Amino acid sequence: MLFLKEHPHFIFRLGEQPQFVDDLSDVDDSSTELLIQGKTKNIEKLKSFSKLIKLWIYTVNQNEFNTILSLVNPKMLHIYEMRVEDLSIIGSLKDVEVMSLDWNLKATCLWDLSKNSSLKSLSIKDFSKLNDISAIQNSTSLELLDLSGGESKDLKLNNLQPLKYLRNLKYLGLSNIKVQDESLEPICGLKELQELEISNQFPTEEYAKLSVAIPNTKCDKFKPYVHLSSPIEEEDVMVVGKRKPFLNSKVNLQRLQKYEEQFKAFQRKYKG
Numbered sequence: 001m002l003f004l005k006e007h008p009h010f011i012f013r014l015g016e017q018p019q020f021v022d023d024l025s026d027v028d029d030s031s032t033e034l035l036i037q038g039k040t041k042n043i044e045k046l047k048s049f050s051k052l053i054k055l056w057i058y059t060v061n062q063n064e065f066n067t068i069l070s071l072v073n074p075k076m077l078h079i080y081e082m083r084v085e086d087l088s089i090i091g092s093l094k095d096v097e098v099m100s101l102d103w104n105l106k107a108t109c110l111w112d113l114s115k116n117s118s119l120k121s122l123s124i125k126d127f128s129k130l131n132d133i134s135a136i137q138n139s140t141s142l143e144l145l146d147l148s149g150g151e152s153k154d155l156k157l158n159n160l161q162p163l164k165y166l167r168n169l170k171y172l173g174l175s176n177i178k179v180q181d182e183s184l185e186p187i188c189g190l191k192e193l194q195e196l197e198i199s200n201q202f203p204t205e206e207y208a209k210l211s212v213a214i215p216n217t218k219c220d221k222f223k224p225y226v227h228l229s230s231p232i233e234e235e236d237v238m239v240v241g242k243r244k245p246f247l248n249s250k251v252n253l254q255r256l257q258k259y260e261e262q263f264k265a266f267q268r269k270y271k272g
Contacts, residue, residue, distance in 0.1 A: 019035065024043060030049075031051070033056075034055050036057055043071070044071065053074055054076040055072060055077050075098065078102070088112065089111075096119055101123065101125070101127075119139055122139065122142060125148045133162050135162075136163065137163075143171070144169070145173070157179050159179060172187065172193060172197070173197045179201075182202055187210055187213075196221075202241070205241075207221045207263075208263050224259045226238045227249070236248060
C-alpha cells in the first residue's frame with residue numbers, strides 16, 4: 001500500500017533528522033527542522049522559529065517538556081525519552097499533523113486529543129505505565145495509529161474500546177500489547193481500515209472474527225498460520241492465536257491442517 005510508505009508517519013523512522021542543536025543562539029530562526037533536547041541552551045529562542053515544521057526532542061523531564069511545547073506549534077513532532085507524567089500541554093499544538101512519542105516512564109493516561117484537530121498520524125511506543133487510552137476516541141481525524149509496548153515490556157490495556165470511534169483509520173498497528181479482555185471486537189467496525197499490523201497475542205477466534213468483519217483489510221493474521229521470513233531453528237510457520245505453537249510446514253502438515261479447519265470453523269460461525 002503505497003500511501004503508507006509515502007505518508008509522513010514513517011519519516012521519523014528513517015533516521016533522517018538534522019544535526020543535534022546544543023545552543024539555539026547558534027541556529028538560524030528561519031529553520032524548518034530542529035533536533036533538540038531538554039538541556040539545549042537558550043531554549044526560549046524557540047518562540048522565534050515561526051517556520052518550524054518538524055521538531056525532534058530527546059530526553060526531557062516535565063518542566064523541560066512543558067517549556068518547549070509552550071513555545072512551538074510544529075506540524076510534525078517526535079519525542080524520545082520522556083520522564084513526563086502530565087501530557088496535557090500537547091493539546092495546545094493546534095497545527096500538529098504527525099506525532100511520534102517514544103519511551104515515557106511516567107504517564108498513565110493521555111491528553112485531550114480533541115484539541116489536536118489537525119492530527120492525522122499518532123505513534124505511541126513504550127509507555128511503561130500507560131493503561132488508559134480512552135482519550136484516543138476523541139481524535140476522530142486520525143488516519144494512522146500505532147500503539148506498541150517496548151522490547152522488554154508489553155503495553156497493558158484494559159480494552160480497545162476507544163478504537164471503535166476512529167472511523168477514518170486507514171492504518172492500525174498493535175504490537176507488544178496485552179489487552180485484559182482479549183477482544184478485537186472494537187476494530188470490527190473500522191470499515192475504512194486498509195492495513196492492520198498486529199502481534200500474535202489474542203485468541204485465534206478473535207482474528208477469525210475480525211477477518212470476517214473487515215475482509216478488505218490487509219492483515220497477515222487473517223489466516224490460520226503465517227510463514228516466517230526467518231525460520232526459528234526447524235520451525236518456519238507460526239500458528240495464529242495466543243499460545244499457539246511454531247511448527248514445521250512439512251513435518252507438522254497434519255497439525256497445520258487441523259488448525260486450518262479450526263480457523264475456518266470460526267469464520268463460518270461469524271459469517272452465519
